[in-house]
Amino acid sequence: xxxxxxxxxxxxxxxxxxxxxxxxxxxxxxxxxxxxxxxxxxxxxxxxxxxxxxxxxxxxxxxxxxxxxxxxxxxxxxxxxxxxxxxxxxxxxxxxxxxxxxxxxxxxxxxxxxxxxxxxxxxxxxxxxxxxxxxxxxxxxxxxxxxxxxxxxxxxxxxxxxxxxxxxxxxxxxxxxxxxxxxxxxxxxxxxxxxxxxxxxxxxxxxxxxxxxxxxxxxxxxxxxxxxxxxxxxxxxxxxxxxxxxxxxxx
Ligand code: PGA
Numbered sequence: 001x002x003x004x005x006x007x008x009x010x011x012x013x014x015x016x017x018x019x020x021x022x023x024x025x026x027x028x029x030x031x032x033x034x035x036x037x038x039x040x041x042x043x044x045x046x047x048x049x050x051x052x053x054x055x056x057x058x059x060x061x062x063x064x065x066x067x068x069x070x071x072x073x074x075x076x077x078x079x080x081x082x083x084x085x086x087x088x089x090x091x092x093x094x095x096x097x098x099x100x101x102x103x104x105x106x107x108x109x110x111x112x113x114x115x116x117x118x119x120x121x122x123x124x125x126x127x128x129x130x131x132x133x134x135x136x137x138x139x140x141x142x143x144x145x146x147x148x149x150x151x152x153x154x155x156x157x158x159x160x161x162x163x164x165x166x167x168x169x170x171x172x173x174x175x176x177x178x179x180x181x182x183x184x185x186x187x188x189x190x191x192x193x194x195x196x197x198x199x200x201x202x203x204x205x206x207x208x209x210x211x212x213x214x215x216x217x218x219x220x221x222x223x224x225x226x227x228x229x230x231x232x233x234x235x236x237x238x239x240x241x242x243x244x245x246x247x248x249x250x251x
Contacts, residue, residue, distance in 0.1 A: 001204075001206065001228060002034075002035060002036055003034075003035045003036070003206075003222060003228060003229040003230075003248075004035065004036045004038070004162065004206050004208060004228060004229035004230075005035050005036070005037055005038070005229050005230050005232065005242075005245065005246040006037075006038040006040060006061060006089065006091075006124065006164070006208065006229070006230070006231045006232065007025075007037070007038065007039045007040060007232055007236030007242055008040050008063065008091065008094070008210075008231055008232065008233050008236065009021070009039065009040060009041050009042065009236060009237065010042075010063070010096070010233060011042055012237055013041065013042065013045070013237070015044065015045055015048060018041045018042065018045035018048060018049055019045070019048050019049065019052055021039075021041075021237065021239060022039065022041070022048075022049040022052035022053050022058075023052050024239035024240075025037070025039055025053065025056070025058050025239050025242075026052065026053060026055075026056040026058065027239070028239045028240065028242070028243040029056060029057045029058050029243065029246075030056070030057070031057070032057040032058075032246075033057075034246065034247065034248075035229070035246050035248075036059065036229075037057060037058045037059065037246055038058070038059045038060070038061045038088070038089050039053065039058050039059070039060060039061065039236075040060075040061035040062060040063050040089070040091055041060075041063075042063065043062060043063065043064070043077060046060065046062060046082070046085050046086075046087065047085050050085055050086040059088045059089060060085075060086050060087050060088060060089070061087060061088065061089030061090060061091065061124070062077075062082045062087045062089070062090045062091070063090075063091050063094065064077075064090070064091065064092070064094070064097060065077055065078060065079040065082055065090050065092075065111060065114070065115065066078055066079075066111070066114075067107065067110035067111045067113070067114045068114065069114065069118045078114075078118075079111075079114055079115045079118055079119045079121055080118050080119055082119075082121065083119045083120065083121055087121055088121060088122060089121065089122045089123075089124055089162075090111075090115055090121050090122075090123055090124065091124045091126060091164075091231075092108050092111050092112055092115070092123050092124060092125050092126065092150075093105070093107075093108035093111075093125055093126045093127070093146075093150060094126045094166075095126060095128055095166060095168045095171060096171075099168075105145075105146055105149035105150050106149065108125060108149075108150045109149060109150050109151070109152055109153070111123075112125060112150060112151070112154070112161075113153070113154060116154065116160060122160060122161075122162060123160070123161060123162070124162040124163075124164055124208070124231070125147075125150050125151075125161065125162070125163055125164070126163075126164045126166055126210070126231070127143050127146040127147060127150070127163065127164070127165055127166070127189075128143065128146075128165055128166040128167045128168050128171075128210075128211070129142045129143055129167055129168065129169075130167075130168040130169060131168070131169035134167065134169060139167070139185065140184070140185065140188050143165065143185065143188070143189065144188065144192050147163070147189065147192050147193070147196070148192070148196070151196050151197075156196075156197040156198065156201050158201070159197065159201040159202075159204035159205050161197075161205045162205065162206050162207075162208060162228075162229075163189055163193070163205060163206075163207045163208070164207075164208040164209075164210050164231040165182075165185055165186060165189060165207060165208065165209055165210070166209075166210035166211045166231060167185075167211050168211075169211075170210075170211025170212050171210070171211045171212065171233065172212065172233060172234060173211075173212055174212050175211075175212060176211060176212050176213075176217055176221075177211075179220055179221075179223075179224060182209055182221060182224055182227070183224045183225070183226065186207050186209070186224060186225075186226035186227055187226055189207050189226070190202070190203070190207060190226050193205050193207075205228075206228030206229055207226055207227065207228050208227070208228060208229045208230055208231045209221045209224075209227050209229075209230055209231070210230060210231030210232065210233070212234075213230050213231075213232045213233075213235055213245060214235050214241075214245070215235070215241060215244035215245050218230060218244075218245040218248055219248045222248050230245065232245055
């Protein structure tokens with residue numbers, strides 16, 4: 001399966017900066033065939049970036065959405081509106097949203113159900129434990145619980161889902177799990193997906209790794225059997241650096 005490499009620009013860029021980085025991506029990934037590349041700018045920059053990426057190999061993704069398609073929900077944006085402006089991916093339940101905005105597994109579940117029923121967008125559900133949970137040796141059970149709650153009550157007819165495993169202690173810190181630790185978690189996630197979705201669909205879901213991904217460590221993660229790609233924050237803000245991460249086959 002082709003690897004999926006997602007850039008999460010978070011809230012790092014203004015409008016002009018987002019447009020400029022999108023233009024750089026377009027250049028860097030011209031004629032690209034190796035991997036599926038996705039850029040997730042801030043919501044206010046989506047239409048600008050969509051225009052800039054037109055005709056390129058880079059797909060557009062959003063960093064969040066609401067769980068209803070329409071209504072009196074001040075300040076929120078629906079997945080259907082995001083689809084209208086060209087989003088093909090949506091990140092759901094990123095740990096920063098869980099931490100700073102109190103986003104719960106139940107909300108992630110509602111958002112996921114809405115994305116699946118109201119759009120054709122690919123949802124990317126983020127999971128991952130913090131340092132305390134990892135130290136206590138409870139990381140596998142913790143992530144398993146997050147998955148069960150996020151995916152509950154869904155009848156799967158197709159494998160329209162991506163999971164991103166991002167240990168919180170690795171995000172933006174320069175720390176990363178060992179290959180064995182990442183492999184152990186990815187295997188555990190795979191077995192939960194198979195239980196929830198059935199073997200056929202559960203095997204098709206790409207499971208990304210995220211957290212301090214860099215050109216120096218990306219190949220190591222991508223070699224792990226169950227790693228279907230990467231979710232990249234800081235290192236995606238420079239197009240050339242991000243290209244090195246995505247260009248793992250030619251290293
Ligand atoms: P990072 O962020 O690559 O800067 O650690 C990853 C993420 O939060 O998606």
